[in-house]
Amino acid sequence: MNILVINSGSSSIKFQLIQMPSKTLICSGLVERIGEKDAILNYKTDIVNLKKTHPIKNHNDGLTRVVNLLLDVDKGVIKNTDEIAIVGHRVVHGGNSFSNTTLITEDVKGQIGEFAALAPLHNPNNLIGIEVAEALFPNAKQAAIFDTAFFQTLPEKAKKYAIPNELYKKHKIQVYGFHGTSHKFVSEKAIQYLKLKTSKIITIHLGNGCSMTAVVDGKSVDHNLGFTPSNGLIMGTRSGDIDHAIVFYLVNSLGYSLEKVNTLLNKESGMYGLTGYSDLRDIQAQAEKGNEDCQLALAMNAYRIKKYIGAYVAAMNGLDAIVFTAGIGENSSVIRAMVCENMDYFGIEIDKSINELRSSEIREINTSSAKTKVLVIPTNEELEIAKQAYNLVNSL
Template identity: 35%
Template sequence: MPTPHTVLCINVGSSSCKFTLYSVSGGAESVVAEGALDRIGASGGNLKIRDASGRALAEWEREFARPQVAVDAMFEEFGRLKLPRLDAVGHRIVHGGADHVAPEIVTPALIADLKKLIPFAPLHMPGGLEGIEAVAARHPKLPQVACFDTAFHRGMPERAERFPLPRNLFDAGVRRYGFHGISYEYIMHALGAGVPPRLIIAHLGNGASMAAVANGHPCDTTMGFTPAGGFMMGTRPGDLDPGVTLYLLNQKGYDAAQLDRLVNQKSGLLGVSGLSSDVKTLLDARPANAHAAMAIEMFCYQIRKSIGALAAALGGVDLLVFTGGIGEHAAAIRAQVCDGLEHLGLALDPRRNDSNEDTISIADSRSRVRVIPTNENLMVARHTVRLVFPAA
């Protein structure tokens, strides 16, 4: 009987820390506990921990000044609950740059490299790195693994990876990296032998992007140099005419900090609606709120355009997969996105879509549409076990 290993998977962002504790034995993973610490750096912070059945193990409110404080609080609660001793920790890290193209065991040299990438993803990288350092401070001998959201896309052809900018900027790292790669990787594993030649995966959440996969290999994606690019998201605008930023700098007196807040915190669904970045809130409000209705209309329109562009890159589409919080649960968004894509062979069955079934396209649709829940933490757990316990 193989010895079970307890693996903690952490996803530390700028304002939250989500985690899952797994017991892994003989290649099979089972959830021990999972939860989140929310509103890091703001008032009203809270911690929630559930067991595998969803039963509450802990739930309380406390302010967490920064990610390290939140991670420390998580470990303290693990000790109080007498959860199993950890054997390894895996982290979702948003950016691996051009050089880190596969999961790696954390070393001082890797941390030094990743700190150089903070300007590439300033909203996400500091929290991820602070999470690694918080674990190391508490458990210095515990193996840690970093899994990079950008790694999935490193196989893209150069024509998709380059910006039309001078070559020296590409050599300096200014290129299209793509994100949500761990989610895309999980969907590929979930499809298994069912990966078709022309696949589009739509990861729709507060941050959102899509990937085109040709014959099992990534060939394009909507996000670019940072997670602010692509189509509009909860608080991010997606792709902007570069002249807009020049105008704001030169004519409206914006500085770099104001631009950062604009493109990461004040745009997208929130900026257009003036109400909320939450899709459910906007869907509920749109019958009586024209700004909420316009935000939803723009969101779906831009996703639909992006599907068309990726279908052009693929030469058509055999399967469209919706995943992520919005993609998995917002039937109204899926319906509005796909309305008008019949020319690509994409046609939804309203009953299946409203019921959140696995396959939501009509029976005789030329191209299938599926809803597949993602599981980034499980993917991180598998990579962590593979690197730390290769014989497991």
Template identity: 40%
Template sequence: MTDDFAAVLVINAGSSSLKYQLVQPVSGIVRGSGLIERIGGPVSELRHTGPGGTTRSESRIPDATAAFAAMVDGFAAHGPDLAKQPPIAVGHRVVHGGTRFSAATLVDAGVRTEIEQLVPLAPLHQPANLAGIDAAAALFPDLPQVAVFDTAFHGTIPPAAHTYAVPQQWREEYAVRRYGFHGTSHRWASGRAAALLGRADARMVVLHLGNGASACAVDSGRSVETSMGLTPLEGLVMGSRSGDIDPAIAGHLARVAGLSAEQIDTALNQQSGLRGLVGDNDFRELQDRVDAGDPVAQLAFDVVVHRLVKYVGAYAATLGRLDAVVFTGGIGENSAALRTAVVEKLALFGAVLDPTRDAGRGERIVSSPTSRLTVLVVPTDEERQIAMECVQL
């Protein structure tokens, strides 16, 4: 790309929301962004940020097509006007690429069909992603539509790591294996960490910590292991997801509590994690309760830290050498207390946090110069990563 000012319209279409950003991938400058929530409800809300500031409006937006029209109207009213300054491409976050898509892909009729065939692997997210692609293609018929998959970065995980020890029919007929998610964030954070370290061959563990959370072992820029599996439920403790549990718990609850598979699935995805431990999935609320001496909150905090440390240790053994640990995602970037608790338990690796560095802002090394293990904070920028992959394609 020769024009540093060319921008990509990045789309994250959910079942009832539309998040968008017009970003220049070379400079990282965001020219406009917004979020539409409660699509399909009685009243939808649009918040748009442009050159003139942030505006908010409410109206009824029944579906994805109407949401995209509202987005274009927001750009026209508050800038920049997409009709006068069109993007060079539209980049779509798509949750699941299965084994078929391991890189950003130009969407045509055939690719769209293949993405639709992956709906059984992500039934809550994939249909919304497809609706976003269709609406964008109708609005911008002359622009390339590019799908960037959450699973793509983990396409390099070796068979020994992505294969589950389950019946062959499950693996071959029903595509049961580890796929991993948050790939766009892990790709961005590991790339920025390697640049800060000045080492393309760095072996690191990236911890994406938000309402959803995952760990990823990265060797020389390649994902070699990750904590999420067939679905985003496996792995770390999350806002409302349990993470790792004994699989036999499902059968146990079916027998003793009469719960159906759907009820168990809903509970593990929506009523567990921090919500199951303390009744709230907001980590800031949890931290306030810990600071106030709440023993229930302290136990939940300790559970989160224990799971993180366990994964870092396991991935260090998988990598054979651990050069860095990277914190990213909303909680990873903003919770100094969590970083401190985790790093203190990584003393085995010679990890020492520098409180002054850790109190800073932005991407930075937060470990002490005397630390044998480098600890970094890298704010994630999935939109810019998607935009970069669009122009590289």
């Protein structure tokens, strides 16, 4: 059974075509820097390794290009769309409505759309991915896998805000958590790799969107994104943690509209607001050239991560390992080194030479004497999505 997995993110589209249940990867790719004139489309099969720069305007355009590649006479891997049995979609926000993988219906799409206000950079793009896939693969089953599902195990003391109880009970205002597919995948890999019967692990997902999760014995017990994927760490264009009174100051004293504040905090803040760049590769390059704004932004980014590590060690009363994953976590030796610097109190010490190495496999970058393991684990949200979609359809 061929399953096409579409991970339609805030500024990128990841895709994989996977044969299940063998978990055989047929092809994969990434469309990144969507909306920029130098958007990049990567496409890989056993015999094709293609990288092109296109002016990809939006997610609809990007997904259409992906499907055209799959069907290409020379480079494609399928002859017609009926060869795709299931399309699995990553959906960021499912609220309390979805705790498991579900087949997509008009009602499900409606609810995904309703949650767009809580995940404005993601749910709209997730929904576009679904609607484009429905049109291009009319005979395939469409399945949604929700980022919020992994955080159903958060204890009430961790997911409830200190606001009137009615807002929690009636309106479901609480911590939902995001990047759950990634945190679930890498935490399970870490437990298997370390052969732990009991475990206390912090997973650190660093990309354009960033998040951290405290995981005890494979279950999430705390997470630093909340009601929406906008607080916590400093992200590409999102501010992360901020004093909520600043919102009122912007509105009441500086004349901002609420819509403008929302745009400011979601699309104009974070690393972009600090430096003028949202892509960490550009920021690191400028920092190396002496750009002080970029240097400070990197320091702020690492400092915020370090604070959450401390908080989660306290919450779990211990630490076996920290895991770096996702685009920045897997590829930026600079950020990993800055995060792990002066963390020996927690048993965190990295080998600088090993940290600089690149690999597509799980690897330890801690020193041999370190008490805490520091792992770099490539996430594979697409494989996790394929597994869950296959299991759902197979159980019907």
